[in-house]
Amino acid sequence: MAQPVVPKRTYLLAYLVLLALLLLTTILAYINMGPFSMVIAILIAAVQASLIASFFMQALYESALVRVVTAGGIVWFLIMMTLVLTDYITRGWLPFPGK
Amino acid sequence: MSTTVAVPVETNYLTEKQGILSWLLTTDHKRIGLLYFFSVTAFFFVGGFFAVLMRLHLLTPQGVIVGPETYNKLFTMHGIIMVWFFLIPSIPATLGNFLIPMMIGAKDLAFPKLNLASWYVFMLGGAVTLWALVRGGVDTGWTFYTPFSTTYSTTYVVGAALGIFISGFSSIMTGINFIATIHRMRAPGLTWFRLPIFIWSHYATSMIFVLATPVLAITLLMVCFERLFQVGIFDPALGGDPVLFQHMFWFYSHPAVYVMILPAMAVVSEIIPVFSRRPIFGYTAVAYSSVAIAVVGFLVWGHHLFVAGESVYSAMAFSFMSYLVAIPSAIKVFNWSATMVKGSISWDTPMLYAIGFLGLFTIGGMTGLFLAALGLDVHVTDTYFVVAHFHYIMVGGAVMAYLGGVHYWWPKISGKMYPEGLARLSALIVFLGFNLTFFPQFVLGFLGMPRRYAAYPDEFQFLHVLSTAGASILGVGYVLPLCYLIWAWKYGKEAGPNPWRATGLEWQTASPPPAQNFDTTPIVTRPAYDFEGMKEELHLG
């Protein structure tokens, strides 16, 4: 087997960090940060997602191609999000109805 | 040791195993390609039948063939079947499936069972859609715009949407298969820049399959959800935005049109070099352009929403990017043309279709630029100008390339040659019939004839009559190959391994190929389209 095996300690460490982040994000949710509440929550979720992908899913240990595929999925999601939001955010910027 | 030795019978992928089950349970990519070929041909004629009814109805200004509600169902079903059950699978699932492993020197695709599953999923989706058709059809247009599709239409929206949803998974499976295959299953020595452009274009197509189709899937699910529970995702009365549907629908559907054209470009990129006896001009540019079309194609969908209510600033951004996406296509057109310069041109049927493609795709593509200009679009959007534009690309482009590819690889697939004289005549009939059908539609659109209308003012009748006349000629042009290709399968002349003296790996094995494609795995040392270097071998081919 050419595939390196991720050590169990790494999994355990990742697991504990994930639980800690869960605690953190839940506590932070009680603090009113206005629109940033959502941003912070998503950011922490993104960190959790990276840990799960990198270690539990072994993305860090796989070929570069796998990482490109993963990055591609994320980038394409962001393209969809960004260009759709561009419309909604810029609506009403002109003084004409429906523009 | 016996002195009488039995002569081994050479089997190929067709004769190796017989019986209906050996086809329905096959994992051989070549047989699966043929299963798809059978299916998409059937769907093409179903979709074509609706087109015939529409063109007959439009012969007179008030239309006597069908009522207006039925007319709505006709153009909807024509669109749904042609887009999802013919154009999108046509080249990738038939020619792509058949040829990709052969072109890279592999025994099969990466996931043969997934390949077979993709055909069954496709057929299931088709069956559900046809069931919706038989039950009464859908009248929303193939674009399912809300809130008509979610709230007001009384037709089988959910049925049709589910059928399309299911067939989408077939595309996704094919895309995954192609990408994994092209990355991991190339023969020794076959580096990326030695690959035929056919492979590059299908790789780009597969990128779109996997990244865009899921969005269509979720969008159709949302429509079904809303229709079933009346909860207002796209209903303004309940806080929803119908334009959001259009964003999500076109996020898929615009890249989908590149799914329809990239494989056509793949075919043309193979045909033109062979029938010019010259390598493709600017190989690297053409390879990168294929990927560029796929990538930039994801950034332009808002041009379908210019008059729908999207903001002016985002419309400007989408307009700009729509101009950008034309550039890689233009590069390809220049390079195909340059390939033919000082070439030794043969006018065989595949080349006729490829050259037809070149002209008609260019016209279709350039009229896209008209539509991408915000001001012009206000005038021509939702008119026959758009209808003509996309038919020039889809039919004048993709279908012509499909026919060209089918003829070009028919000898490889069947082992027989088709009748060249009759085939050239058919190609000419298709070309003439096509232009007579659709060129008048540019004029109609510019003069103000809206699309999807069952009746029109008297002054448009002449152009409509021309268009219908063209359609009847075009129909003949499509039925002829159906007949003579079937005839040739049985009675055609033996083709031999390389009747066109082409350079690709698929031509280095028998026609029809053996089940495992190659007797020994080829080792590649040459660039693609190496006519010069292979002069010796090809003379004997």
Add this chain to the structure above:
Amino acid sequence: MADHAAALVREHFSTAEQQRETETLGMWIFLATEVMFFGGLFVAFTVYRMYYPQAFGTGSAGMNIVLGSINTAVLITSSFTMAMAVHSAEVGNPRLLTLLLIVTMLLGCIFLGIKFTEYYQHFLEHRMPGVWFDYAGPAASKVQMFFVFYYFMTGLHALHMIVGVGVLLVILGRAMAGSFSAGYSTPVAMAGLYWSFVDIIWVFLFAIFYLQGLHV
């Protein structure tokens, strides 16, 4: 051991490593398609959240943070046990593999149980969208919109969980039949990828639905 592994290399592959790499690549591409699938809903949710922040905050306040965070912890744990299961397959420990697969499935079922309890709870509170929805406050239809996305997105996620449990059941069967060894554990790894991915989706769902209504 080597024979056992070699026998599982399919005919169109040249080496076991090529097969493993190709299958892994295929699974990651599939997961990218899932990102786009769920992604569409995330985009739509974002648009409406941008337009109706108060109504969506009200909706979020109706979520059960205790059950939600327990569920998140349960799923993260199941992702951990699944990774450990893959590990035990890779080192050739079939008994540990079996045990960990069962634990993972149990955690998945606990998640689903809690989830359906929440659904029922919302139903009793007249928050289930459609004919069952009844909200007395302002912008009722926008609060309903929140719950439309809640049910749709977490429901789609739950469906993926159910499929995941089914997949693990199949893997469990093969593990108990002795199909896996240190030389061949790819199906377990593939199941693990799917399972962890579904966990990743949940982590984002938790963030957007549960955490936005806790502060006043």
